[in-house]
Amino acid sequence: MTCAHVLGLIDAGPFAEYSRAHLEAAREHARGCPTCGPALAAATALAVDLAALPQVPAPSGLAAGVMARIARTEAADALPVRSTSTPDWASWATTLGGLAAGVAAVLMILADDRIAWALQVVTGSADMPLPALPAAILSSVLFAGLVLYVTGLFAPVGAKRYR
Amino acid sequence: MSAPDRDVIRDVRAGNREAFGELVRRYQGRLFGLVLMMAREPAGAEEITQDTFVRAYTRLDHYDDRRPFYPWLAAIAVRLAQNWLRVHGRTVRREGTPLDAAVEPGTTAGALTALIADERGRQLWQAVGALPSGERTAVILYYRDEMAVGDIARALGVTSGTIKTLLFRARRHLRSRVEATS
Numbered sequence: 001m002t003c004a005h006v007l008g009l010i011d012a013g014p015f016a017e018y019s020r021a022h023l024e025a026a027r028e029h030a031r032g033c034p035t036c037g038p039a040l041a042a043a044t045a046l047a048v049d050l051a052a053l054p055q056v057p058a059p060s061g062l063a064a065g066v067m068a069r070i071a072r073t074e075a076a077d078a079l080p081v082r083s084t085s086t087p088d089w090a091s092w093a094t095t096l097g098g099l100a101a102g103v104a105a106v107l108m109i110l111a112d113d114r115i116a117w118a119l120q121v122v123t124g125s126a127d128m129p130l131p132a133l134p135a136a137i138l139s140s141v142l143f144a145g146l147v148l149y150v151t152g153l154f155a156p157v158g159a160k161r162y163r
Numbered sequence: 164m165s166a167p168d169r170d171v172i173r174d175v176r177a178g179n180r181e182a183f184g185e186l187v188r189r190y191q192g193r194l195f196g197l198v199l200m201m202a203r204e205p206a207g208a209e210e211i212t213q214d215t216f217v218r219a220y221t222r223l224d225h226y227d228d229r230r231p232f233y234p235w236l237a238a239i240a241v242r243l244a245q246n247w248l249r250v251h252g253r254t255v256r257r258e259g260t261p262l263d264a265a266v267e268p269g270t271t272a273g274a275l276t277a278l279i280a281d282e283r284g285r286q287l288w289q290a291v292g293a294l295p296s297g298e299r300t301a302v303i304l305y306y307r308d309e310m311a312v313g314d315i316a317r318a319l320g321v322t323s324g325t326i327k328t329l330l331f332r333a334r335r336h337l338r339s340r341v342e343a344t345s
Contacts, residue, residue: 049283063188
């Protein structure tokens with residue numbers, strides 16, 4: 001090994017990355033070289049010193065603080081949680097209300113004379129497509145459906161979590 | 164003789180929460196020193212160290228027990244410290260205290276070196292503390308914590324080549340400082 005090789009190895013380091021053969025060859029060269037000898041010794045000493053950097057004492061109570069936080073986290077996780085999502089009844093209300101309002105609206109439209117005539121023309125049938133229900137009933141169903149739908153839509157989200 | 168990390172972790176996973184305390188006591192010193200060198204603020208370092216252990220406990224299922232425990236723990240600590248620095252670093256700079264200031268009384272390194280009884284150890288910590296942030300972290304993880312270059316790269320989210328470069332620069336800086344003081 002030449003000085004260039006050894007000095008390059010010292011600079012490129014860390015020593016742990018090199019093979020034993022490489023390091024031994026570098027040491028062999030350094031033993032008789034006035035330049036590489038001190039350089040390799042200084043680099044080795046630095047690595048040894050850094051490896052021996054003293055431990056900094058952790059603050060007293062740190063471990064106890066960690067375990068207390070873990071205990072609190074686990075205790076909180078163990079508490080029952082009320083759902084924060086929309087209650088089930090609200091989903092049903094929006095579905096049924098929307099369905100009722102939709103059906104009522106369709107029936108009201110079909111009950112209109114002009115629409116009925118147009119359907120007869122299109123289908124070629126002289127019969128009314130659907131039985132005509134009283135407008136009052138259809139209006140009531142439509143209104144009730146809309147109320148149910150809106151109530152379900154704006155149902156209060158579940159209560160606060162116990163935690 | 165204390166039980167290997169793997170056995171302790173197996174205990175914790177089996178439901179023995181108190182067993183995790185053994186891991187905390189085992190690594191709190193090393194971790195605190197690393198975080199303190201990154202955060203440069205003792206109270207912040209203590210907070211980050213606690214957060215690291217708590218997060219490690221809650222995510223123990225994600226730990227691969229075929230690998231050493233400390234590098235995994237250190238990776239969590241490094242990420243939390245980097246997040247903390249992103250928030251608090253701006254505050255520190257606004258107040259006129261540069262984050263990478265040289266060692267001065269009252270700063271982290273002053274408080275830190277006061278904790279180290281040995282004179283030579285203090286000088287070494289001061290020298291490491293004066294390094295730029297990335298070099299400082301790489302030196303501690305590689306030399307003091309004996310982590311492999313690959314593990315350090317994963318912890319810091321960089322390539323192995325970057326770590327080698329940081330270590331190369333750090334050695335140059337430290338050698339110059341040692342030569343200057345001697």
